[in-house]
Every structure is written in structure tokens, then in C-alpha cells.
Amino acid sequence: MADSPPAAEAAPLVTPVNLVLLSLFGFLVYLRLRPAKAQTIPRSPPPTVFRTFTPPELFPYNGLNGMPVYLAVRGRVFDVTAGRNFYGPGGPYANFAGRDASRGLACGSFDEDMLTKDLDGPLDALEDLDSEQMEALQGWEERFLEKYLVVGKLVPVGSEEAKSAQKQ
Template identity: 35%
Template sequence: MSWIMNPEGDRATGTRPAKPAEDEYPKVSDPSDASRMVSTKQANRPFLNYSTYRAKQQKEHDAWVQRKTEREEKIARGEKVGPEEPDPTEEPEVGCLGLLKFIVYAFVFILLAGKFFTGSFLWELELPNLKQFIPTNQRLFSEQMLAKFDGSDPGKPLYIAIDGDVYDVSSNRATYGPGGSYHIMAGRDAARAYGTGCFATHLTHDLRELSEKEMKGVQHWKKFYADSKKYAKVGRVSHPRSTPQAQ
């Protein structure tokens, strides 16, 4: 409650507020209003420096205009003149080379930043499989035709199929060729075996009555081959409409 009894605070009676510090910086004419003076204190210096720069630029430009006028007058009188002088105050435009350099620097910076923050130059992004955008001469195979590309003939490519899609696995003959662990899948569409894991009786394309888990297995391997950068899709295999169901 002391503030009620003493609203002036604890300041000694009769004392006056201290005067604000006087501006001791030199004063110059205000570039925007010559009739007033402004201080050269730190807060005003950017504006004053820019005004000085603009005044210098204007002076150089006016001198260039004068020289250009004199040159044109000499040309009108038929006198010889030198090459035309460009405006020294004109801001240079960013050309194609400058723009290209900026793009390259920005690209390199983004790559390095990705490596620093995520450990991957591509920011852990997966590039799309570009093979799907490249036109190919894909073929339609019959089951008999596909069987000829099982790797038994070294002069022919090595193909496998899964759920109708045919892929060239010639780059991995050690696995899919004769003697390889997956040679049993070569030259045929063994989509059912990809889901069930049974390589004895399920080497067929028939996917009827597979469980949800087994169908997910088939879809997993379809995606594996579709996204693979090693195995290219070369066509489709046509199956007979009525095929006995695998047991």
C-alpha cells in the first residue's frame, strides 16, 4: 500500500529527471530534404551511405549522357568517333552462363546438405525405375515359346515369368541358369511357387485359392522384379484359359 501514500515513489523530493544524452555526432544535410539536418549516428549511416552512393552513380550517369550527346553530335558532323561507350552505372544482367553456374552451385549444395544431414546425397529418396519409361520391343510369349529360354541354350537369353510378366535374368545365369538354385523357375511362369514356397508341385501360374499371406508373397516378388534395375521386362506370357488347379 506504500504506493498509495507515496505515488511519486522513493525518488527524493525536488529532484528532476535526468536529461537525455545529447547527440554529439556531426550533422549533415538530409539527402531527402535539404532544408533539415540529420545526425550521422550509427542508425542513420546505412541510409546516408546509400544516398551518397546514389548521388555518385547519378553524377557518373549524367557525365556519360553528356559524352554520348557529344559523340552523336560528332557523328552528325561527319567526324570519326570511337566505339560507343556503355553506361557505367547500368546494372549487369545475369546471362545464361551466370544462371547455369547458379544452378550448378545450388545442386551441389543440396547434395552436400543431404549427405551431411541424412548420410545420403539424395536425402534418402529412392529414384524411380527409369526402365519403365524407356520404350522396349516387348513380346507376347506362349508357354511353349517361353520354355525355350530356360538357359539350356547358351546362345539364347534366360527368361523367367511371374503372374504373366516375363523378365530377362540373363545377367544372373549362376542363379537362374542350369545348376543354379533358382533354375527350376526359368523358362516358365511359376507365380504360385513364389507365394507358397513349394517348388515341387506349385510351379504354375495358377493363383486360385491362395491365402492372403501367400498372395502378399506373390505381390512382393512381382514388385521386386518390376523395380529391379538388373532385370528388364521383355514381355508377357499368354496362358490357356482353362488350366487344372495346382494341388
């Protein structure tokens, strides 16, 4: 037993290099497994309640003063706020905002004289329109139904529907 080779000494596990490597490994595992940032959900627009409008009640919905943009086509009131560039203030169809746009759309005219002047009077029955104009109006109505939400219906001032809507 006299001249046997010295036994190899075991290297200690805790060395500065091992601590650095272990820390780096732990940090990489953390980066890989950490939870993702909480996603922020965009605010949804306030809920729209289907309601009955008379022409004077519809008129303020013209996009001015922060109001949404509504217009009516054959008795249906559409929320066209998403198309504010077209139907809101300064847009090419701005004169239809807050109004019954049926006659103007049917005739392909955006003139003021296509709009009902007396908001307290009867609704435009569109009886004098020819079949081509009615077909054009139907095309517009279908386009609005595909693209925009119906938020109400337009009834004349003084009608039973208008009176019952005011009681609610």
C-alpha cells in the first residue's frame, strides 16, 4: 500500500461557474414559461336598443356633437356611424344623416329637396316612384341591411306607435 496513486478528488458541485450556469438556465426557463401579458380587450360600443323614432326624434342623430349617425330607409332606421366618412358631417351623403333618405336614394339625388321638409308631417309614402326607382331603393336597402345595424323604425308624429313609444 505504500505507493498507490492518489485517489481522484471529486470536484465540488457548488462552484461559481456552476452557479452562473444554473442561474442562466433558470432565467431561460422562466422566460419560456412565464405568462404572456394580459391582453386588453377593446371597449365595445354601448348596446343599442331597438326603438321607435319619429322624424324630429331622428333628426339629432346626424353625427354632430358626438352623436351617432342614423338614417332611415323605408321605415327602417340604420346606424351608419361606421360609415361616418360618407354619412356624417362633411361626407357626400351628409344631408341624409338624421333623416329619411328613401326618396333621395331611390332617385339617385342628394339634393335637399329630396328630403321631407315638414318633420311633423306624414312620412313620404314613395307612391310616385317608378319601378326602376323602387328597384334602386331596394338595392340600397339590401346594402344597408348587409352592412349596418337596424336600430329602430321610423313612424310619423302622432301615430299610435309614436304615442306608445313615448309612454315607455
